[in-house]
Every structure is written in C-alpha cells, then in structure tokens.
Amino acid sequence: MSPIIDRIKKELIQAGIQPTYQRIQIVKYLMENRNHPTADSIYRDMSAELPTLSRATVYNTVNLLVEKNLLGALNITGTETHYDYYFRDHQHFLCIRCGRIYDISVDCSLMQKKVPEIDGHRVDEIYGYMKGLCVHCRKRENQ
Amino acid sequence: MSPIIDRIKKELIQAGIQPTYQRIQIVKYLMENRNHPTADSIYRDMSAELPTLSRATVYNTVNLLVEKNLLGALNITGTETHYDYYFRDHQHFLCIRCGRIYDISVDCSLMQKKVPEIDGHRVDEIYGYMKGLCVHCRKRENQ
DNA sequence: GTTATTGCAAAATATTTGCATTATA
DNA sequence: TATAATGCAAATATTTTGCAATAAC
Numbered sequence: 001m002s003p004i005i006d007r008i009k010k011e012l013i014q015a016g017i018q019p020t021y022q023r024i025q026i027v028k029y030l031m032e033n034r035n036h037p038t039a040d041s042i043y044r045d046m047s048a049e050l051p052t053l054s055r056a057t058v059y060n061t062v063n064l065l066v067e068k069n070l071l072g073a074l075n076i077t078g079t080e081t082h083y084d085y086y087f088r089d090h091q092h093f094l095c096i097r098c099g100r101i102y103d104i105s106v107d108c109s110l111m112q113k114k115v116p117e118i119d120g121h122r123v124d125e126i127y128g129y130m131k132g133l134c135v136h137c138r139k140r141e142n143q
Numbered sequence: 144m145s146p147i148i149d150r151i152k153k154e155l156i157q158a159g160i161q162p163t164y165q166r167i168q169i170v171k172y173l174m175e176n177r178n179h180p181t182a183d184s185i186y187r188d189m190s191a192e193l194p195t196l197s198r199a200t201v202y203n204t205v206n207l208l209v210e211k212n213l214l215g216a217l218n219i220t221g222t223e224t225h226y227d228y229y230f231r232d233h234q235h236f237l238c239i240r241c242g243r244i245y246d247i248s249v250d251c252s253l254m255q256k257k258v259p260e261i262d263g264h265r266v267d268e269i270y271g272y273m274k275g276l277c278v279h280c281r282k283r284e285n286q
Numbered sequence: 287g288t289t290a291t292t293g294c295a296a297a298a299t300a301t302t303t304g305c306a307t308t309a310t311a
Numbered sequence: 312t313a314t315a316a317t318g319c320a321a322a323t324a325t326t327t328t329g330c331a332a333t334a335a336c
Binding site: 162203 | 324327328334335
C-alpha cells in the first residue's frame with residue numbers, strides 16, 4: 001500500500017473516523033489540492049476518477065473532517081464554504097475581483113497564540129481573513 | 144419629521160442611495176436591533192408593522208448598504224449572513240452552543256490599523272472573529 | 287413623464303435528509 | 312452478521328432574478 005494512503009488511514013483512525021475508500025480519496029484530494037476547494041468542486045473534480053462518488057458523501061466527509069478538526073472551513077465568500085486541509089498557522093485573503101483565496105501569514109498576537117477567554121466567553125477558535133485586490137489582478141489592472 | 148428618520152435620509156443620500164420608505168425603515172430597524180439579524184429575520188420582524196414588505200426588498204437593501212459600506216456583513220455561522228449596522232472597531236464572537244453573536248473588542252494591531260498591502264495583495268478589508276462557548280452557556284453548563 | 291424601486295413568484299444555488307444498497311469491522 | 316457508510320433523489324434553506332405594478336424625482 002502507498003505510504004500516503006497508509007498515513008491518511010492512520011490519521012483518520014486516530015481521529016475516530018472509519019477510513020473508508022471514499023474518505024481516504026477525499027483526504028488525498030484535499031492534500032494534493034490546496035486551492036481551497038468547495039464541496040462541489042471536490043465532487044466535480046473527483047467524479048472523473050471516481051464516477052460513483054456522490055455529493056452527499058463529499059458533504060458528509062468534509063463535515064466530519066471539520067468536526068474532528070482535521071479540516072478547516074472558510075466562510076469568506078458568503079456563498080459556498082471553502083476547505084483547507086493545512087489550515088493551521090495562517091490566515092486567508094480573498095480577491096474581490098477573481099475570487100481566488102490565498103494563504104497569508106499575519107504577524108498578530110491574536111492569531112499566533114490562543115486567547116483563552118474574552119469578556120467571559122471561552123475562545124476555542126480564532127479566524128482572520130482579508131479582502132482586497134490580489135497581486136495578479138493588481139498587475140492586470142495597474143491598481 | 145422625526146430627527147432619526149431625517150438623519151437616516153441624509154446618510155442614505157450621502158452614500159448615493161435613494162431614501163425610499165422601505166430603505167429608511169430597514170436602516171431604522173438595523174439601528175434599533177443590534178443583535179446581528181439576518182435578512183430573513185429582518186423580514187419576519189418587520190412584516191408585522193409593514194405587511195407589504197417583501198423579502199426581495201430586504202435582500203436588495205442589505206446588499207446595497209453593504210456595497211455602499213454602510214452595513215457590515217458577517218459570514219460567521221456558515222449558513223446565513225448576519226448584519227451589523229455599527230460594524231467598525233469591533234470583532235465578533237459566535238457561541239457554538241446557542242448561536243448568539245457577541246460584539247467584542249480585540250487588542251490587535253492587525254484589527255486596529257489598516258494593513259495596506261500583504262504579499263503584494265492590496266488589503267481593503269480585514270475581518271476577525273472567534274468561536275467558542277459564551278459566558279451564559281458556560282454558566283449554565285459549568286464549563 | 288421617465289427612471290428607479292418594490293413586491294410577488296419562480297428560479298438558482300448550496301446543503302441536508304430519507305432510505306435502500308453496499309461496504310466495513 | 313451487525314453496524315456504519317454510500318449513493319441517489321427529494322427536500323430544505325438561502326439568496327437572486329424576471330417582471331408587472333408602484334413610487335420617487
């Protein structure tokens with residue numbers, strides 16, 4: 001068995017997730033496609049190789065991975081949710097022109113270290129993102 | 144004319160928005176209801192007083208206000224968009240138990256001052272939010 | 287009087303659910 | 312063999328759109 005598949009299997013089992021063929025393939029896809037795909041884009045891309053795959057399985061799987069903290073969910077566009085498998089220690093930038101999402105590193109104590117409590121609320125997760133015009137669109141438009 | 148209505152009218156005109164009755168009333172609602180309503184909750188609440196109001200008008204209006212930078216849009220839950228009329232200089236906290244959204248002040252240079260550029264991308268807007276267990280749910284559950 | 291906005295219903299989009307079939311432990 | 316996951320279709324939820332009626336300048 002491929003060492004990548006084996007590693008994914010172990011990771012899923014450790015998280016308490018049954019490592020089915022579909023789940024392993026979806027995780028493999030997420031590891032290989034770091035362009036912040038949506039559930040539907042994962043489904044469409046993977047359908048070529050895995051024609052029996054269903055949207056429901058993709059949605060079930062990404063929801064499960066997010067719940068078990070193996071996958072990051074990004075609600076940055078306001079429409080679909082984008083996913084990020086290597087989601088720790090970076091934030092995101094959405095280009096308002098082309099819609100691409102970029103990984104960015106922000107030097108901000110809030111983002112780097114966990115704030116345990118604020119106004120009495122227990123803080124479990126911290127999210128940060130930015131919107132603007134990306135480097136490619138700036139070049140194209142001279143802005 | 145009420146001074147509040149008059150102020151809203153001026154604000155809309157200044158932003159280049161025609162101050163129709165529905166738009167003024169929606170802005171008035173947003174000023175008086177700072178619990179981060181959704182388009183649908185605005186529609187449902189306002190329907191009692193304004194039975195002819197339509198969902199389309201609410202959606203049109205909030206989209207227009209966001210576009211003209213008079214209203215903040217929050218995609219924090221992953222489902223519906225929540226709105227915040229006084230959206231400057233604070234961030235948000237979502238309780239994973241009760242779903243309430245709280246305003247919080249975060250001492251973070253990233254949030255306080257605008258970063259003009261990062262990795263070559265032009266930064267127009269910066270968002271930050273947190274998720275966890277709110278002070279009320281913590282008390283109830285002793286967590 | 288012309289242009290813009292509203293309201294309604296239908297459409298579009300994103301996601302979830304019920305349930306029979308299939309795979310996993 | 313019992314339990315859990317998959318796949319399909321239908322359902323649900325959120326938001327947008329087309330268009331006739333109405334309101335604003």
